[in-house]
Amino acid sequence: MKREISFNVNSQQMKLEVESHLRLIDLIRDQLGLTGTKEGCGEGECGACTVIVDGKAVNACLYPALELEGRTLITIEGLLEEENKPSVIQKAFIDNGAVQCGFCSPGMIMSTKALLDKNNDPSDEEIRIALLGNLCRCTGYVQIVESVKAAASQIRRKS
Amino acid sequence: MKKFEFYKPKSLTEVWELKEMIPNSRYIAGGTDVMVKVKSGLLVPDALISLRDIPELKNITVGENIHIGAGSTISELIDNEQLQTSVPVLIQAAKRIGSLQIRNVATIGGNIGNCSPCADTAPALLVLEARVVVRSGKNIREIPLQNFFTGPGASCLTSQEIVVEIIIDIPNTKTKAISMKKGRVQLDLALASVAVLMETDGNFCKKVRIAAGSVAPVPLRLIEVEKLLENSEITEEKIKEAQQIAMKSVSPISDVRTTADYRCQLVGVYVKKSIQSLIN
Numbered sequence: 001m002k003r004e005i006s007f008n009v010n011s012q013q014m015k016l017e018v019e020s021h022l023r024l025i026d027l028i029r030d031q032l033g034l035t036g037t038k039e040g041c042g043e044g045e046c047g048a049c050t051v052i053v054d055g056k057a058v059n060a061c062l063y064p065a066l067e068l069e070g071r072t073l074i075t076i077e078g079l080l081e082e083e084n085k086p087s088v089i090q091k092a093f094i095d096n097g098a099v100q101c102g103f104c105s106p107g108m109i110m111s112t113k114a115l116l117d118k119n120n121d122p123s124d125e126e127i128r129i130a131l132l133g134n135l136c137r138c139t140g141y142v143q144i145v146e147s148v149k150a151a152a153s154q155i156r157r158k159s
Numbered sequence: 160m161k162k163f164e165f166y167k168p169k170s171l172t173e174v175w176e177l178k179e180m181i182p183n184s185r186y187i188a189g190g191t192d193v194m195v196k197v198k199s200g201l202l203v204p205d206a207l208i209s210l211r212d213i214p215e216l217k218n219i220t221v222g223e224n225i226h227i228g229a230g231s232t233i234s235e236l237i238d239n240e241q242l243q244t245s246v247p248v249l250i251q252a253a254k255r256i257g258s259l260q261i262r263n264v265a266t267i268g269g270n271i272g273n274c275s276p277c278a279d280t281a282p283a284l285l286v287l288e289a290r291v292v293v294r295s296g297k298n299i300r301e302i303p304l305q306n307f308f309t310g311p312g313a314s315c316l317t318s319q320e321i322v323v324e325i326i327i328d329i330p331n332t333k334t335k336a337i338s339m340k341k342g343r344v345q346l347d348l349a350l351a352s353v354a355v356l357m358e359t360d361g362n363f364c365k366k367v368r369i370a371a372g373s374v375a376p377v378p379l380r381l382i383e384v385e386k387l388l389e390n391s392e393i394t395e396e397k398i399k400e401a402q403q404i405a406m407k408s409v410s411p412i413s414d415v416r417t418t419a420d421y422r423c424q425l426v427g428v429y430v431k432k433s434i435q436s437l438i439n
Contacts, residue, residue, distance in 0.1 A: 001164060020165040023194065043195045044261060045346075056234070056263040062194045063264065064187070066165045067211060111259070132346055133258020 005069040009034075010078030018065050025049045025060035027068070028075055036076035036106050040135075047134035050107035051075050057114040059133070076106035079113065088158075089113055092151035093144070100138035108134045112148050120155045122148070160198060164206035171215050171321070174208055175296050178319055181206045186321060188230060189264035191257070192273045216268065216323060221245055225327040229268025233280075234259070236267060245329050248336035248354060252283035255338075258346045268322040271307070274314045274377070275348075281308075281378035282354035283338045284325065285370035292324040301326070308377035334358040334366065335437050339429045343416070349373040351411070351422045353429035357437045364388045364438075369430060374409035374422050381408045384430060393438050398431055405430040 006015045009032065018027055028037050028051065040048030042061045049060040052074040079087040086094065089112050099105050108131060115122055115130040122130070127148045128141070136144060164181070168174045178184060184206040187193045196202040210216060216230030221241035236242055236253050243250050256262055256270070256279045270280045271291060281304070289304045293316055300320075307314050316322070330336070336356035340349045352372040358365045367388045372378040384404050388397065411422035 003165075019162070021160070021162045042198065044191055044257070047258065047260060050260055057260050058263055059191075059260045062190050064165055064190060064194070064207070064209070066167060067209065069167065114259075130259055133260045 003066060005066060007068045007070065008072040010074060020066055022065040023061055024051070024053075024058075024063040024065050024068060024073075027065040028060055028073075034075050034077050038103055038106055040103065040107075044133075045135070046104070046107075047111065048104055048107045050110040050134060052110055052114050055114070055117065057111050057130075057133075074110070074113070076109060079109065088154045089116065089147075089151040092147040092154065096143050096147040096150055098139060098143040098147040104134060104136045104138075108136065108144055112151065115148070116152055116155055120152050120159065122152060124149075160200070161203050163197070163204050165209065166206060167209045167212065169212070171213060171294070171323070172296075174210065174213065174321065175319065177206070177208050181208075184208050186210055186272075188266040188269040188272075189232065189261075191261050191265045192269065192275075210266075210268075210321065221329070224329055227267055227325045227327070229272070229322045229324055230266050231268075233262040233265050233267065233270070237262065246283075246287060246327060248338050248356065249280065249283045249287065249327075252280050252338040252340070252352075252354065255279055255340045255342075255345070255349075261346075267325060271304070271325065272314065272316070272322045274308050274310075274312050276311050276375060276377055277349040277352070277373040278378055279340065279349060279352065279372070282352050282370040282372045283336070284327070285378060285380055286336060286354045286356040286368035287327045287330065288368065290326045291322055292326060293320045294323045295319040295321065305380055308379075310376050330356065331358060337433045337436055339433060340372075341425050341429070348416065350417045351425035351429065353426060353433055355430065355433035355437060357434070359393070359438055362393045362438060364391060364393050369405070369433075371405070371409060371426050371429075374411040374426050376410070379409075381405055381430070383408050388434070393434065398434050401434060402427040402431040 002017045028034050038048040040046035044059045044062045051060045185204040187207045188210045216228045218228040220226045233253050270278050291302045291307050293300050338354040340352040354370050356368040369381040369384050384401050406423045406427040411419040413419045
């Protein structure tokens, strides 16, 4: 059965009819057409589908779509700045070679955003704890941690 | 995957009304276990009834004793300053659960109610002698956690009942406790886990509670080890003996993660290390 839910996605208020058995990842990719969010394992192990709901990083593959009612969702598309320029975090990932095949990157970047929104000067350990639920099978994690630190220092400079 | 209905009741009363209307329905809180089981076909419900936004399940209060609403997420536990001070061993165990994405949605009620032998909060809650409050309509029961689990994935709950609250008596300020977990990597399920709570006077053990996870059909207290140590002087010999008895008190299985023998070894070593760290 379909139900209508209203929510905010990437700063836009929306009303949408959603099938009750769908997961948030299905809603994001198939209904909203926001294909930046990836589905990896589909069981909460890999973090490729990480999005931010009400300020917290969650796995969109484990989140029932109807739970979005009344909440605020940010996907990787919501990070773009004016004229579709990459955000500070995205730029830092590119500049530090943290992207190889790119499949884990949207999730990594969303976990990074959730972290830096709360703490713009995280320690190495805090970064690794925040990104522990995001697996990368190409580059390893050194460049990724470097990118998070670079983004954090940029954000501190701006604030 | 079979299609199912999804309901978001606003109160517990509404929850039970729905449950009665749809017999083949399942409760869902954070969904980190239920969604995986639904996807894999292990669960084929006609409907899921969400407990996520039920205000009655969300309170955490620390007064004479500690009441933790079953719908509190693991992240909410970890961020709660009163819990950090009053039951650090629970926070230590909570931090070892899955990833941040999991902790942000998974609930303490779910961790207990799912009845996994490897439930990460179980050993800590067992040594704290937590009680589980379960409710169905007007019927309320308070069950010592020790008697709650009946087997892997099974508890003494009826299909209507919901875990609504965990109650813990605030431990005496002289007690210290520790929780240890071995997983292949941090976010993995426990190969074995141990929690120990102790009240000591020098090397004399006045009170001890020991529990283990992933080493038996249910998370369990190691009563024989407790008996050995309580009201006695803790010596190196005693600790060795405790380690041996701990290994004999468990009945682990071999599975894809590791062997029964290694799980036994882990429990022994963790019991030893925990006691050593608590008396020093």
